[in-house]
Amino acid sequence: xRDEEYDNDLEEELRWLAGRLEPVPPGLLRAAxxxxxxxxxxxxxxxxxxxxxxxxxxATLVRSSQEQRLxxxxxxxxxxxxxxxxxxxERSLLGQLTxxxxxxxxxxxxxxxVSVEADELGRFRSGPLQPGPASLxxxxxxxxxxxxxxxxxxCL
Amino acid sequence: MVDQxxxxxxxxxxxxxxxxxxxxxxxxxxxxxxxxxxxHRLPSADAADxxxxxxLRLAEHIHRLDNPAAVGAWIATAARRECLQxxxxxxxxIPIPDMTRFDTTPSGDNTPEEAFLRSEREQQDKERxxxxxxxxxxxxxxxxxxxxxxxxxxxxxxxxVAAALDLPIGxxxxxxxxxxxxxxxxxx
Numbered sequence: 220x221r222d223e224e225y226d227n228d229l230e231e232e233l234r235w236l237a238g239r240l241e242p243v244p245p246g247l248l249r250a251a252x253x254x255x256x257x258x259x260x261x262x263x264x265x266x267x268x269x270x271x272x273x274x275x276x277x278a279t280l281v282r283s284s285q286e287q288r289l290x291x292x293x294x295x296x297x298x299x300x301x302x303x304x305x306x307x308x309e310r311s312l313l314g315q316l317t318x319x320x321x322x323x324x325x326x327x328x329x330x331x332x333v334s335v336e337a338d339e340l341g342r343f344r345s346g347p348l349q350p351g352p353a354s355l356x357x358x359x360x361x362x363x364x365x366x367x368x369x370x371x372x373x374c375l
Numbered sequence: 376m377v378d379q380x381x382x383x384x385x386x387x388x389x390x391x392x393x394x395x396x397x398x399x400x401x402x403x404x405x406x407x408x409x410x411x412x413x414x415h416r417l418p419s420a421d422a423a424d425x426x427x428x429x430x431l432r433l434a435e436h437i438h439r440l441d442n443p444a445a446v447g448a449w450i451a452t453a454a455r456r457e458c459l460q461x462x463x464x465x466x467x468x469i470p471i472p473d474m475t476r477f478d479t480t481p482s483g484d485n486t487p488e489e490a491f492l493r494s495e496r497e498q499q500d501k502e503r504x505x506x507x508x509x510x511x512x513x514x515x516x517x518x519x520x521x522x523x524x525x526x527x528x529x530x531x532x533x534x535x536v537a538a539a540l541d542l543p544i545g546x547x548x549x550x551x552x553x554x555x556x557x558x559x560x561x562x563x
Contacts, residue, residue: 222552225555225559226551226552226555229555229558229559230522230525230526230530230551230555232507233507233511233522233525233526233558234525234526234527234528234530236504236507236508236526237410237413237523237526237527237528238528239504240504240508241409241413243405243406243409243426244419244423247405247409247423247426247427248401248405250426250427250430251401251405251426251427251430252394252397252398252401254427254430254431254433254434255389255394255397255434257431257434257435258434258435258437264435264436264439270456270460272459272460272463272464273456273459273460273463288460288464305464305465329427329431350420350421350424351424351427351428352424352427352428352431354431354435369435371432371435371436372428372431372432372435373428374424374425374428374457374460374461
């Protein structure tokens with residue numbers, strides 16, 4: 220056999236092995252299908268524009284940044300900065316809306332949502348949260364001030 | 376199996392609200408997302424979080440992709456970034472694969488000779504599988520990560536592999552050949 224055929228056979232054998240030892244869990248396939256139902260055309264997306272864990276190079280990551288992560292999102296008329304604190308199996312959020320304004324903040328999780336309020340200075344915080352995907356949706360207290368905005372899903 | 380040229384059309388249909396089209400994307404690319412988490416050696420709970428976050432992100436972005444036909448590379452990049460974020464935020468634990476998945480229970484209606492031969496063959500298969508998996512785990516990181524992504528089912532395109540690992544696409548072919556040769560050397 221030519222080298223290329225040997226390579227293809229070995230790669231196929233490895234692929235088969237991975238399929239036997241570490242297949243995609245069926246529950247996750249269902250979750251991926253269900254993700255489609257989370258699309259919401261009624262809000263503006265605040266895209267993730269920076270993440271302190273990804274934007275720093277390895278040399279500048281220090282211990283404290285492993286516990287404190289700053290994630291920033293931007294929509295057309297508002298930006299949101301979120302500090303994620305991590306301790307073992309818990310997360311918590313401290314957030315800031317800019318320009319500062321009061322709002323209802325819905326912390327969307329796969330297992331349900333938790334609502335908190337942003338004060339008149341646009342500050343909000345969460346209680347303890349489980350790790351996993353999250354998206355924050357904002358409904359301004361003064362309805363005309365900004366459209367409903369939701370952040371990209373990110374992993375707490 | 377949907378070919379590459381049709382993926383753009385499937386994405387457009389999903390963006391228009393077609394749940395079946397979304398299902399085609401899930402079938403086509405779930406293996407790739409999972410392979411990216413395996414390449415990064417994430418513990419299963421973290422891998423599940425990365426997997427779900429990636430698909431949720433795609434659901435929000437599906438109607439705003441610059442290049443719908445390249446959604447595979449988009450998905451691979453998203454998964455890679457989530458894996459990196461988790462790795463940088465935490466201490467990694469390397470999971471141990473479960474070789475007992477290769478154990479089979481003998482059926483009751485074979486002759487003792489047949490049962491012996493089959494269990495011999497199963498034992499050889501299991502030893503081969505164990506040796507191959509160990510060889511994979513012992514590879515240098517770059518080869519381990521590349522092969523783990525290539526092992527996704529269905530097989531990813533080189534563009535998707537490049538996005539999954541942040542490597543130049545032209546390097547994939549030669550590196551693959553070198554790494555498969557390393558596996559053979561480890562097995563010898």
